[in-house]
Amino acid sequence: MRNWLHLLLILPTLVYAEEFSFDISSYEKKKFEWGGYLEGILEYNHLNDKSALYNLNFPDGKNPDSIKRVLATAELEGLYRFNLSNLNFRGHATASDDYFGREYQTDIYELYYAANPNDQFNVEVGKRIIKWGKGYAWSPVGFIERPKDPNDPDLSREGFIIAGADLIQSYDGPLKTLSFTPVVLPVSDDINEDYSSQNDINIAGKLYLLYRDTDIDFLFLNDASRSARIGVDFSRNITANFELHGEFSYIDKQTIANIDAQNQLSIDQKSVVRSLFGIRYLTKSDITWIAEYYHNGAGQSKTQLQRFYTLAKSDPIASPTLYELANKARLAGYAAPNAGQDYLYIRTSKKDTFDIVYLSTGITSIININDRSFSLAPELVYTDFTNTESRLRFILLQGDTNTEFGEKQNAFKIEFRFRYYI
């Protein structure tokens, strides 16, 4: 009885101790670390059967109203440390099932060796993702990366095989940091063949300055597999809750497809400018706004896109030549995401919505300024359960005839994504 009484007395202490225990030994640096996530996506795509891209995607006359899609993804990453170096790995595998059938794909997104002899210098060799620029939805100065999806800019992407280094130097005074990041990216029939069809050695670089509390990058890419380009970007907090950023790039001899009035497809070269200006603003009610204006000098004009959509709506049986031309134009980039010239990206999001911790809500809109078509995507993200993230998203595409978002395959999409981190 006395023992029970004793246990009763110390029970609150035991519970308290159990509640707030902290053993740091399990968080010390290990020889090998790994992680990643498993993901499942359920999609309902309601199709716009009057649209140009619907006509290109479904030439067989079966004309489905909707497409349901199931997608499973596994991304695994690992790090092995030895001496002052480490070996890094990131693998990505997907399996999908939809109207078009089942597909499986595995990719090595990253596999590289990194040597860190000191804090001022490191070297990386292997397949590596290099992401440059300050833009959230687009990166005009992302010279050696695969394009990001503005609808999901945070998704991981596959890298290229490179050799790169980082040289960092800190100072007292208005210039706080100066760093230089040179990168060599070879292209051959076996290496980085999807970067360009032209085999060559590509040399790119980024010079970074933290000057008077402003991040500034100067960037370049030599004239090799892709045409030469230079760029500059910046980011600065104007106030504690207001950030301003921008990117500017000049591309020499950019190849651009052109459909003339006689429906002839040609490839031209011209020098173009890509630029982006954006803000990030946190209101007193804890709502984050991101707004970006993007100008793509290599994008297609409103007239060019109208010509493409008109061609793409050709009957594959009655006008096979025009239909074939539309498919060629699609491969030349006319149907790529945000193929136009001027866009506005607006995203507003709030954490802990309705005072529910871990519930985030957001609305994202991408507007083609030239033809005034747009997408609108409200979303709910819930992260309460340990190591999980659930996202429900609705994407509405709106626009008149012969406009970018009015001629997409989908009228709207409902997507549920569940991610489990391991």
Add this chain to the structure above:
Amino acid sequence: MNKLLVLFLILFSANIFAIDGNALLVDIDRRLQPESYEMYRKLINIEPDGDKKEFVLYTVKKGKENVVALFLDPPSEKGRSSLRQSENMWLYIPNVGKPIRITSLQSVVGGVFNNSDLLRLDYSTEFNAEKVSEEKDQLLLDLKAKSRTVSYDRLKMWVDKKTQVPVKIEAYAASGMLIKTLHYSKLKDFGNGIIRPAMLETDSPLHKGYKSVMLFDGIKPRRFSDEVFTLNYMPRVGELRK
């Protein structure tokens, strides 16, 4: 002559007994942690129904302006790092692959602690002590932010006279609204002469029913190069751990 002597004695005695609030604030900072250090923290967000979510961070700080924190747990946050250089703050997410600027008032983890709580500089770096008064066995410091960019306009800090570490802090907005209350407890000897509270609890009228707890461990003085506190170094912060 006698009047002058009396006046001198009054002024002299006032100087003896007045407490220099700013010097006291520097002392408090040094008792909480060395100017340059490494430490581990566990952050526990507790919901009204008792549900908990835990985060573990490895933090290094150098001098008055530089601090970087790396998330070690849970797996969904692992590898994220937040860097602060004075009022500049950045967040690095491995998937995003490049640092983005963030604001001090946001919370990267949800709950009551915001980014400036997680990347806190010394109190004496951000605040001036305007007044020190005595309340039984505690001192009450009225602190005013040195600039408008500091997350809290005013702090009321109750300090234990004997140990000279904070016991309770109330944080106020410029409007005078109470934003949150911090409670330090569980005094612990971390070695190297560091004897300080090992636990910090906070609640906020803005998050009614929610509570956040921070546990401290592994606090050690350590020297770092300035280059550790740069954007280029953010993906490598984890390598600093022993």
